[in-house]
Amino acid sequence: MVGPGGGAALENANPLIYRRSGERPVTAREEDDELPDSIDDREIFDRGEPGRGRAGRGRGGCGAVQLRPAFLNAAHLIRSINDPEHPLTLEELNVVEQVRVKVNDAESTVAVEFTPTIPHCSMATLIGLSIKVKLIRSLPERFKLDVHITPGTHASEHAVNKQLADKERVAAALENSHLLEVVNQCLSARS
Secondary structure, eight states, X not given: OOOGGGOSOOSXXXXXXXXXXXXXXXXXXXXXXXXXXXXXXXXXXXXXXXXXXXXXXXXXXXTOOEEOSXXXXXXXXXXXXXXXXXXXXXTTTTSSOGGGEEEETTTTEEEEEEOOSSXXXXXXXXXXXXXXXXXXXXXXXXXXXXXXXXXXXXXXXXXXXXHHHXXXXXXXXXXXXXXXXXXXXXXXXXX
């Protein structure tokens, strides 16, 4: 079997496709710029239109996405990340779910568990790196990020989690222009 663009065979040629969750309703409290907004798991999973309401600069500097603390509902922070192998989002493949996102705004921590579609998925590190880069570029610098594989769902979960937790390995990976291009493709909006 030939993969997309005539490349190697797909590891999971027929993945299960899941229904996307509904849009997050915007409350009057979230639209009131005078009230403080805390960041929660739904706001990591979903995010609003850049430039709406209060903007918070992500860590990425130039080119970082402008987000208000309550990210709201029009575009999506991690649910809309593209799978590197299929023309589907991570949410559509059930790789990311809102219930696997844990946020403690008071302690400035975000933990995201992701579940590869198969136990031997060779794209697991790339998927985790894409999630981590999206969060690094989008969240304020005060947040400590933990992106890891859902326990028991991947044959190399320990090795992948170790790579994703190592700041130096992540930084080195992002210095590789080819790898960065692939990550950026995963993060780009589908046309």
